[in-house]
Structure formats: structure tokens, C-alpha cells
Amino acid sequence: MPEISEREQWGSKLGFILAAAGSAIGLGSIWRFPYITGQYGGAAFVLVYTLLVFSIGISLMMAEIVIGRRGKLNAVGSFKALGGGAWSIVGWLGVIAAFIILSYYGVIGGWTIAYFIKSFTGLTSHSSSGQIAKTFEIFVSNAGSVIFYQVLFMAATIFVVYNGVGGGIERLCKICMPALFILMLILILRSVTLPGASKGLSFFLKPDFTKITGEVLLAALGQAFFSLSLGIGAMIIYGSYLPEDSNIPSSSAQICFLTLLISIMAGLIIFPSLFAFNMEPAAGAGLTFITLPVVFAKMPAGFLWSALFFVLFFFAALTSSVSLLEVVASYFIDNFGWKRSRATLVLGIIITIAGIPSALSQGAVPINLFGKSFLDAADFFASNLLMPLGGFFISLFLGWKIHNIAKEEINNLSENSFPLTKTWLFILQYIAPICIAIIFISGLRS
Ligand code: PFF
Secondary structure (H helix, E strand, O other): OOOHHHOOOOOOHHHHHHHHHHHHOOHHHHHHHHHHHHHOOOHHHHHHHHHHHHHHHHHHHHHHHHHHHHHOOOHHHHHHHHOOHHHHHHHHHHHHHHHHHHHHHHHHHHHHHHHHHHHOOOHHHOOOHHHHHHHHHHHHOOHHHHHHHHHHHHHHHHHHHHOOHHHHHHHHHHHHHHHHHHHHHHHHHHHHOOOOHHHHHHHHHOOOHHHOOHHHHHHHHHHHHHHOOOOOOHHHHHHHOOOOOOOHHHHHHHHHHHHHHHHHHHHHHHHHHHHHOOOOOOOOOOHHHHHHHHHHHOOOOHHHHHHHHHHHHHHHHHHHHHHHHHHHHHHHHHHHOOOHHHHHHHHHHHHHHHOHHHHHOOOOOOOEEOOEEHHHHHHHHHHHHHHHHHHHHHHHHHHHHOHHHHHHHHOOOOOOOOOOHHHHHHHHHHHHHHHHHHHHHHHHHO
16 A cells, blocks of 8 residues: 555646546536436526536535545545445445446547547538438447447546556646637537527526426436546545645635536537527437537538547546546555556456447447446446435535544635535535435436
8 A cells, every 4th residue: 555645646736626627527518418408308407407516516526525635545445544444335336336437438438539530531511410410320330430439548548547647637637628618618609609599598598497307306416426526436536636735615616617617618509509400409428429510510611620629528538537547446556556557457458348338339239228228327327326326425424424524624724714614514414415315216216
């Protein structure tokens, strides 16, 4: 086990925020958020999601970072160090969830590379949305190419994690996130000025409260956990590299805000153009990949915009996938003394193989589970069940077992104490576990 005092730290305060925001912002905001919003009826879903991000989401993010900074190890190790015995099962649950998520995350990550390349081979020269949808269908039905791109994406992920936490991740985030932000602003301008865009805006922004059902609540809860990288110990690991003098509440607020902002921006690009071209909001996992090229096709030099977007989208996905691999690998590094190189390579390859059924299930080979495609079933199981379950236990752990340590840890900045400490603990003790339990029950029954 590494000496605590020798644990690597982030190069700068900004380094941590960028890396944690890099973990949070990824496919979850740009790929998953729009298609789940489309499936669950639009603005009402967005409203519930937003409320969850700023209540349970932000509180749990602070909880995970506190546990990590105090425990100074990965999730399993930090739970052991702070609470002992049975609680480390929660960390274990997280390792399993991260394994499952990364298996299909690599598939969608691969799509971003494929679409980058397709930008140069006529993707945006199609004139009709039907043709662009067809291009997607043909692509996902080709077993060889979806697996090829999945392997490429996983190789990139393994490469970054292999090179360690500070170097790889921080540098990547610093360049790509601001660029992605600016590009998305430009795309919003293009999308909302398309004729017929207003129908999409009202679908996305005008809530119809009758649409809120147990199922919608569960989907929003899953999206909150997925997009903020919560419930599986990723933020525990990032917190474990955090210096003592950092301000956890303000970092967490910034990360949650940025994630929500990018998600809303993705929605503002996708829904106006979707409705402008009479496409279907409930199109499923392909939504982003079918809609965006239509927008690029309406821009001068569309292929360049498309290539630039998909390359940045790829990097956003990569800064998230590395944190998923980090969750799995650091467990083997901290607990079994594996070398980083061995852990990343061996586990990365196993996870890639485990993702193949998901890669095939989108059109090449009909592999279904519980009436969903294999990828959707894996995603539902990990995001809507395992992550909130992890969050349920993390909130109980922090709220009841280590609340005194937590109070100390959150207030250790000499210049100002955290004024909402009591509210924060109340949310973790009561609100978060009770809400998660109620949403679970109502969502799984409907
Ligand atoms: N938050 C990432 C995204 O939205 O793409 C996905 C993710 C990364 C989930 C890391 C969990 C995690 F630990």
C-alpha cells in the first residue's frame, strides 16, 4: 500500500476542478442526457433532474470528496480506513458498477471517433435527415467497425490511466473543456435560429407536470448520478488526491453547475434542430449522432465543424472514461499492490471484451435482456440501480457514521467555515436516503 504522505496530489486547485469536471462532463451530458430527456417527455424530466443535481447530487459529491480526502485511498480503502468492515462493500459495489459502465461507455466513445472520421467522408453532405439517420443505422449494424472503434477508444483510455493521474488527465482537461464550451455556444446559435426551432425549445423548456411519473423520477435520478459520476467512488478517488486546504463545497458547486450547464447546452442544440427537421425525440441511444450532423449540414464548411465537434466530444468522453478505469484499477493498485501498468492493461482489456455484447446490441446482432438492448439493460442496471444504491449507502455512511469527522473536514479552512454544514448533514442523514428509497420503489413498480 502506498504511504499516505507520499500520495500524489493535483498540480493546482484548478487541476482538481478540471479533472473532476472532466470526469463528470462527458457522454452523460452530451449523449445520454438528450436521449433520456427525449424518451421521458422533455422539460418535466429536465426540471426533476435539475432539482436532483442541486439537492442530492451536490451533497453526495461533497460527501464523496470528504471521504476520499480523509481516507486518502480508493473507495474500498477509504471506507475501511474510516468506518471499517462491512462498509467497504459499498466501495466494492462501485468497482462493479464502474466495470459495467465502462464496458458500454467504450462503445459510445468509439462512436465519437467513428463520427470524427465520417465527418471527412461525406457525413454532412447528406441533404436529408433520413439519409443521416440511415448512415447511423448502417454504421451500428457493422459488427467489425463498431468493435474496432470501441477498441480504439479503450486503448486511448488505457493509455491515459497508464500514465498516472496528474499528468494525463489535468493537461487534457485544460485544453479541451473551454474549446468544447465555445463550440457548443456556436452550435446553439445555429440550432435555435433554424426555422421551426421553437417547438423544440418548448419541448425542452416548458414542463408538462402530468408527465412526471415514478419511471421519470427514477430516470432523472439515474441521470443525476451518471452525469455527476456519483455513487461508485470516482469522486472519492479524486478527493484522495486533493490537498488539505481546498474548499470542497465551492469545488462541488462548480462541478455540478458546469455539468448541468453543458447538459442544458446539449439540449439547446439537439431539441430545436430535432423539431425543425421533424425528427423523433424518443429515437433512443443514437439521438445525438443522428441530430448533430443535420445541424452541421446546415453550416458553411459543415464537415469542419463536425470534425471539430466530434474530436472535442471524444476528449470529453475520454476524461470521463479514464476516471471509470481509475475506479477499477486503483482498487487493484491500492489493495493488491498491483503496478499501475499491470492494473490498467489487464483490467482495461477485460472490460473491453465485456463491452462487446453492448457494441453488437445496437444493430449488428440483436442481443436483448429484460426487453431492452444489452447496452440499454447494462446502462439501466448500473445507472438507475447500482449508482443510486451506492449513493444511498454513502449518504448513510457520512450522515450517521462519520458525521463528526465530516464536520471537521468540511470546515478545516481557517478563513471561513461552511455555513450550510447542518443542512448538508440533514440532507445526507434523511433527505437523500429517503428520496432515493421512494424513487426506487415508485420507479421499479411502474
Ligand atoms: N459522468 C460521466 C459522464 O457523464 O459521461 C460518466 C461517469 C464517469 C460516471 C465516471 C461515473 C464515473 F465514475
